[in-house]
Amino acid sequence: MFRYYLKLGLSSIRKNPMLSALMVAAIATGIGAYMTIINVDYVMSGNPIPNKSDVLFHVQVDNWDPNNAYDEPNEPPVQVTYLDGSALLAAGKARRQVLSYKTGRVIEPEQEGERPFRALSRSTSADFFAMFDTPFLFGGGWDKAADNNEEYVVVIDSEINERVFGGENSVGRSLVMNGDRYRVVGVMDVWQPMPKFYDVNNGPFDEGEDVFLPLSVSVANEFHSWGNNSCWKPDGGDWAGRLTGECIWLQFWVELHGESERQDYMAFLNAYVETQKALGRFPRPMNNRLTNVMEWMEDRKVVAKDVNVLKGLAFLFLIVCLLNTIGLLLAKVTRRAGDISLRRALGASRKAVFSQYIIEAGVIGLAGGLLGVGMTWLGLQGIKGLYSDFDFITRLVAMDWPVILATIALAIVSALAAALYPTWRACGIHPASQLKAL
Amino acid sequence: MLSMQDISKVYRTDTVETHALRQFSLDVDEGDFVSVTGPSGSGKTTFLNIAGLLEEFSSGTFELDGRNVAGLNDNDRSGLRNEKIGFIFQSFNLIPELDIFDNVDVPLRYRGFNATERKKRIDRVLETVGLGSRSKHLPSQLSGGQQQRAAIARALAGEPRFLLADEPTGNLDSHMADSVMDLLTEINKEGTTIVMVTHEASLASRAHRNIFVLDGHVSTNEPDLHLAAKSA
Numbered sequence: 001m002f003r004y005y006l007k008l009g010l011s012s013i014r015k016n017p018m019l020s021a022l023m024v025a026a027i028a029t030g031i032g033a034y035m036t037i038i039n040v041d042y043v044m045s046g047n048p049i050p051n052k053s054d055v056l057f058h059v060q061v062d063n064w065d066p067n068n069a070y071d072e073p074n075e076p077p078v079q080v081t082y083l084d085g086s087a088l089l090a091a092g093k094a095r096r097q098v099l100s101y102k103t104g105r106v107i108e109p110e111q112e113g114e115r116p117f118r119a120l121s122r123s124t125s126a127d128f129f130a131m132f133d134t135p136f137l138f139g140g141g142w143d144k145a146a147d148n149n150e151e152y153v154v155v156i157d158s159e160i161n162e163r164v165f166g167g168e169n170s171v172g173r174s175l176v177m178n179g180d181r182y183r184v185v186g187v188m189d190v191w192q193p194m195p196k197f198y199d200v201n202n203g204p205f206d207e208g209e210d211v212f213l214p215l216s217v218s219v220a221n222e223f224h225s226w227g228n229n230s231c232w233k234p235d236g237g238d239w240a241g242r243l244t245g246e247c248i249w250l251q252f253w254v255e256l257h258g259e260s261e262r263q264d265y266m267a268f269l270n271a272y273v274e275t276q277k278a279l280g281r282f283p284r285p286m287n288n289r290l291t292n293v294m295e296w297m298e299d300r301k302v303v304a305k306d307v308n309v310l311k312g313l314a315f316l317f318l319i320v321c322l323l324n325t326i327g328l329l330l331a332k333v334t335r336r337a338g339d340i341s342l343r344r345a346l347g348a349s350r351k352a353v354f355s356q357y358i359i360e361a362g363v364i365g366l367a368g369g370l371l372g373v374g375m376t377w378l379g380l381q382g383i384k385g386l387y388s389d390f391d392f393i394t395r396l397v398a399m400d401w402p403v404i405l406a407t408i409a410l411a412i413v414s415a416l417a418a419a420l421y422p423t424w425r426a427c428g429i430h431p432a433s434q435l436k437a438l
Numbered sequence: 439m440l441s442m443q444d445i446s447k448v449y450r451t452d453t454v455e456t457h458a459l460r461q462f463s464l465d466v467d468e469g470d471f472v473s474v475t476g477p478s479g480s481g482k483t484t485f486l487n488i489a490g491l492l493e494e495f496s497s498g499t500f501e502l503d504g505r506n507v508a509g510l511n512d513n514d515r516s517g518l519r520n521e522k523i524g525f526i527f528q529s530f531n532l533i534p535e536l537d538i539f540d541n542v543d544v545p546l547r548y549r550g551f552n553a554t555e556r557k558k559r560i561d562r563v564l565e566t567v568g569l570g571s572r573s574k575h576l577p578s579q580l581s582g583g584q585q586q587r588a589a590i591a592r593a594l595a596g597e598p599r600f601l602l603a604d605e606p607t608g609n610l611d612s613h614m615a616d617s618v619m620d621l622l623t624e625i626n627k628e629g630t631t632i633v634m635v636t637h638e639a640s641l642a643s644r645a646h647r648n649i650f651v652l653d654g655h656v657s658t659n660e661p662d663l664h665l666a667a668k669s670a
Contacts, residue, residue, distance in 0.1 A: 345492055
């Protein structure tokens, strides 16, 4: 009977082209708007490192003002001081640990005609690349010895490699930044986790770094942070004060597998804070945190409130479109009351009428979904146009098969939901009610 | 075949109670051809709707082909309607966007017959009513008489035990009406029980017997239809 109902559905659509077109358009518009926003939300709230998000932990220790929490009611600082970060890094109690901060360098290409240009940089410890699974085109990251020996090594991204070295394997070649010569040890492939989980304090959707260099070199050369700095005590205003004061400006992550490693590391953090308390630091009660990637994204409310508001509005718009569809379906049922009554008289049960009309709604939903895919594509083009300055949006907000299939599925489900009441009304049409009037 | 005892049907609104049938009793035997006449509003159509399981009744007992139909659920009523009863309406009630073949196919679809069986039955009944060559025509491409023949074919396709006809010639001229009545008579002769509601005494006189309905019940004051038909 499914094929028969499908045939009847198609026939009904052909018979009422205007009414059917309005329903398809209503569903497509609602679905298009909703899926556009969902797509943006998906990009912004997706897991940036799905393979490891549950074993990577952001570390927080509360070195803050005893009289004022970093964030009410009792939130510890979202970054760490150099004093604490470097001590935790040196302790090496986790499988891997990364201390890093955002900075910037000026690259001075040695080819003729190329002018110096600014490059976003990240000063980091060696584990960064292995811990965050960064992909490499050539070479790899540096080792701990390079950290310890303050070696002038650098990892560059593929764009810089293209611009400075013409895309060739540049491992072993020199890159001059701010007058210092660095040896290229690795060229990263495109890698832009979204959100940029390892440093959400400095723009979770900002452009990723072009250059990665050892933290030890950056600290030794006083490369200032280009990210957020917060102090609850004056730091003296000089670099030495920045390194020894109570200013937070670095991000510290550890890799821990399993609950026992997590508990051990928490015990280590507690012990560390106790020793610092003995030295007169950490005046607030013990308040250490280990937060995995997705919890950290949620904690920092990475997905903008605007997107959530838009999501709500788009959902309401979808509901309005579906209410319109319900109205149109009711009109259709009313127009076809005679047909329903006749079919009932000829032996169609309520279940048969329900099946016929729900399948017809499914056909309309499918058509709405296909048109909705087009509407979503248009919506995404609009988003791309609107945020053309944000590279990640233009790259990541895209129509792929999961989005297309989800759009069609949502349209069909929406149409079926919208059809429930009209179909119920259709089933209630009495077999004798219209026969005399026909 | 059909046995109604003391059937009553009451339509209620918030303020009004209308008794469409009162103590309505009727027995129709297998192979019978019964005409039902009566003035407008006498309850003929209500009787036909109840007999065709299109409406429920308020009280009384009703057995169709030996089965008590009181309290049957929608599925059972629909199945029984589809299997046992064929309907012929005054205004044909063909589905305009379906061709004649597909119109006749409608009740067979709900019966669950496979495609081969359906085609066999449809071809046979269309031949019976003289529309074998018109199966791909739309209803709008046929005359009124042909449309009613198509409707009769639809009613017969499921090989029902009896036909319920509501003013089957009401929308036809006398020539076409005669032709349709000839067809119904032929069908009855082959064993199908027919109950026909009509206003016309001349048509009613072609039935084996006539039931006169007045004020919702079978009246004992049955007019002499044969005389009425002759005077008409």
